[in-house]
Every structure is written in C-alpha cells, then in structure tokens.
Amino acid sequence: MTVFMYEASVAPFRARLKSLRHILAKGEANAAERKIDPAVFLQGRLAPDMLPLVSQVRIASDHAKGATLRLSGRAPVPFADDEATFADLRQRIEKTVSLLDDFSPTEFEGSEDRDIELRLGGRDLAFKGLRYLLDFAQPNFYFHVTTAYDILRHNGVPLGKPDFFVEG
Amino acid sequence: MTVFMYEASVAPFRARLKSLRHILAKGEANAAERKIDPAVFLQGRLAPDMLPLVSQVRIASDHAKGATLRLSGRAPVPFADDEATFADLRQRIEKTVSLLDDFSPTEFEGSEDRDIELRLGGRDLAFKGLRYLLDFAQPNFYFHVTTAYDILRHNGVPLGKPDFFVEG
Numbered sequence: 001m002t003v004f005m006y007e008a009s010v011a012p013f014r015a016r017l018k019s020l021r022h023i024l025a026k027g028e029a030n031a032a033e034r035k036i037d038p039a040v041f042l043q044g045r046l047a048p049d050m051l052p053l054v055s056q057v058r059i060a061s062d063h064a065k066g067a068t069l070r071l072s073g074r075a076p077v078p079f080a081d082d083e084a085t086f087a088d089l090r091q092r093i094e095k096t097v098s099l100l101d102d103f104s105p106t107e108f109e110g111s112e113d114r115d116i117e118l119r120l121g122g123r124d125l126a127f128k129g130l131r132y133l134l135d136f137a138q139p140n141f142y143f144h145v146t147t148a149y150d151i152l153r154h155n156g157v158p159l160g161k162p163d164f165f166v167e168g
Numbered sequence: 169m170t171v172f173m174y175e176a177s178v179a180p181f182r183a184r185l186k187s188l189r190h191i192l193a194k195g196e197a198n199a200a201e202r203k204i205d206p207a208v209f210l211q212g213r214l215a216p217d218m219l220p221l222v223s224q225v226r227i228a229s230d231h232a233k234g235a236t237l238r239l240s241g242r243a244p245v246p247f248a249d250d251e252a253t254f255a256d257l258r259q260r261i262e263k264t265v266s267l268l269d270d271f272s273p274t275e276f277e278g279s280e281d282r283d284i285e286l287r288l289g290g291r292d293l294a295f296k297g298l299r300y301l302l303d304f305a306q307p308n309f310y311f312h313v314t315t316a317y318d319i320l321r322h323n324g325v326p327l328g329k330p331d332f333f334v335e336g
Contacts, residue, residue: 002280002298004172012302046214046322112170130170134180142310143317143332150318154214164311 005071006108009133013064014100015167016145020060021093022168026159027053027152028086034156038086044151053151057089060144061096067137068100070116071129072107173239174276177301181232182268183335184313188228189261190336194327195221195320196254202324206254212319221319225257228312229264235305236268238284239297240275 031038043052051059058081069076077099083089112130119125127136146164153159199206211220219227226249237244245267251257280298287293295304314332321327 004176004280007298008172008176008302012306015303016307046318047324050321112172130175134176135183138180138306139184139310139332142307143314143329146311146314147318149311150214150315153218154322156215161311164307 003105003108005111005129005133006103006105009068009071009108009137010100010103012138013068013141014097016142016164017061017064017093017097017100018167019164020057020145020148021090022166023149023152023159023163024057024086024089024093025168026163027155027157030152030157041152041155041157042084042086042089044155046147046151046154050147053148054083054089056144056148056151058083058092060141060148061092063137063141063144065096065099066118067133067141068103070118071111071114071133072103073111073114074107171273171276173279173297173301174271174273177236177239177276177305178268178271180306181236181309182265184310184332185229185232185261185265185268186335187332188225188313188316189258190334191317191320191327191331192225192254192257192261193336194331195323195325198320198325209320209323209325210252210254210257212323214315214319214322218315221316222251222257224312224316224319226251226260228309228316229260231305231309231312233264233267234286235301235309236271238286239279239282239301240271241279241282242275 027041028038031041042054045052058079061079065077065079079092079095083092112128114129116127116129116132117124125136149159149164195209196206199209210222213220226247229247233245233247247260247263251260280296282297284295284297284300285292293304317327317332
C-alpha cells in the first residue's frame with residue numbers, strides 16, 4: 001500500500017536536502033578556490049531586504065522537519081539556529097535527514113485529514129494535513145532550497161540545473 | 169475518495185501559477201513606475217549563463233502542463249514559446265490554468281503506477297507516475313516559479329514571501 005502523505009513528504013524533502021548539501025559543498029569549494037571568505041557566501045542575498053543564504057538553508061530544513069513532525073503527530077524537535085559556517089549548515093542538513101530517515105510510512109496513515117494549526121508572522125493558520133503539505137509546506141520548502149541555489153548561482157558558483165537533482 | 173495524484177498536481181500547480189501571475193503583475197507595474205523598459209525585467213537573469221525571466225515562466229508552465237497531461241494520459245498540448253511581453257506571459261499562464269481547470273480527478277486514478285518516459289537534454293528518463301510527479305515535475309516546477317520571483321526580487325520589485333502565496 002502506498003502511503004501518499006509519506007511518499008510526498010519524507011522522500012522528496014530528503015532528496016532535495018541532499019541536493020542542497022551538494023550545492024553548498026560546491027559553494028564552499030568555490031569560495032576556497034577563489035579565496036573568498038566563506039562568510040560572503042553565507043551572508044549572500046539577492047536583495048538587501050531578503051534573507052541570506054544561511055537563513056534560506058535553516059528555513060528549508062525547518063519546513064521539512066516541521067511538516068513531517070506535524071503530519072506524523074510527533075512532538076517538535078527544536079534546532080538552535082546558530083549555524084555560522086558551511087560545516088554547521090552541513091550538520092544541520094544531516095540532522096534533518098536523520099530525522100526523516102527515522103519515519104516509517106505507517107506514521108503518516110490518515111494524516112491527509114489531520115488538523116494542522118500553526119502560527120506564522122502573527123497569523124493563525126489552520127489546514128487539513130493534505131492541503132498543509134501541498135499548499136504550504138512543499139512550496140515553502142522548495143522556495144528556500146531554490147533561493148539558496150539562486151544566491152550561490154548569482155555569486156558565480158559553477159552550478160547548473162542538474163545540481164538541483166544531485167543527491168550529495 | 170481523494171485522488172492523491174490529482175490533488176498533488178493540478179491544485180498546487182494552479183495555485184502557484186496564479187501566484188506567478190500576481191508576481192509578474194507586480195513586476196510589470198514596478199517597471200512602469202520606475203520607467204524601466206519591461207524587456208529589462210523580462211530578460212533579467214541572476215547570472216549571465218542562466219535563463220532569463222521569460223524562460224523561467226515558460227518552463228514553469230511546461231512542467232505543470234507536461235506533468236498533468238502525461239499523468240492523465242492525454243496527448244501533448246504544444247505552446248509556441250514566443251512570448252515577448254508581460255501580456256504574453258500572462259496569456260500563457262492563463263492558457264495553462266485553463267488546461268488545469270479542465271481536468272477531473274478521475275483522470276488521475278492509478279496514475280501513480282503509470283510508466284512515464286521523457287527525453288531531456290539528450291537523456292532518456294523513465295519513472296513510475298508517483299516518482300515522476302514528486303521527484304521530477306514538482307521540484308522542477310517550483311524551481312522555475314521561485315527563480316522567476318528571485319529575478320524580480322533581485323531587480324528591486326517590491327515583493328515579499330507572502331506574494332508567493334497570493335493567487336492573482
């Protein structure tokens with residue numbers, strides 16, 4: 001039996017987090033090669049009032065973690081949000097991937113109808129699990145993974161679309 | 169009965185295409201306000217060897233269209249790829265949304281097991297429908313919608329994360 005809610009959350013989140021790890025590794029290597037302080041990339045932004053790379057990675061991780069914990073009914077697992085280096089971001093991705101690895105499909109049975117409530121930017125949001133995953137968690141997750149890629153791409157890191165699909 | 173393959177494709181593609189329409193409308197208005205030739209935004213890129221805004225919108229539309237046509241077993245619906253203005257892009261999004269509106273959930277029943285084959289950049293790809301949607305069509309679609317947003321954001325269009333969720 002296919003548990004769609006598991007298939008549509010755990011597997012794609014894990015796959016793109018691994019791609020993000022690969023993309024960040026290329027960013028780190030490129031900074032070293034060009035003798036650029038890695039902090040320049042880590043604090044890189046596409047606009048002065050947009051979040052920097054380090055935050056894009058944290059938020060992508062948070063959506064993968066938050067969505068799967070909420071849908072499976074597990075308790076929150078807070079992370080410290082204190083990453084300051086590429087190694088720290090790699091570690092955060094690894095912690096998130098380990099958390100995803102630990103889920104079993106049965107934990108997501110019936111989660112399409114689960115009531116999900118969250119507070120975001122001072123607003124209370126309420127969804128059924130299905131719409132929460134498809135209309136909130138997935139687009140948010142991909143938004144931040146893609147923007148992390150776009151920040152590094154804009155800074156001259158030699159990335160191409162295939163890197164978005166490599167699982168590093 | 170929830171036809172998950174329909175819910176995970178038609179509805180989220182349509183929602184984010186409408187957001188893209190809203191984002192492009194803000195881009196068009198901002199160009200007019202700042203007396204910038206709209207072509208500057210339409211040809212805007214995040215890196216010299218990355219595709220411009222107009223292509224990001226076309227490819228997002230293609231993934232939404234291609235995925236739903238393939239999963240439902242309908243024949244391809246080619247678009248001309250000749251958009252040159254914001255009005256043209258709006259029309260392309262509207263054509264894509266109309267196509268999505270025309271699907272019924274029953275057309276996607278069992279599509280998780282459908283064999284999907286495509287040729288991309290000289291490579292033959294083969295998937296079952298479930299993995300095609302979750303690991304290929306969805307991430308590609310979101311990649312291009314987000315990059316369209318990021319290009320306009322980088323060019324100073326007053327966009328914020330909530331705009332990614334407005335359906336215009």
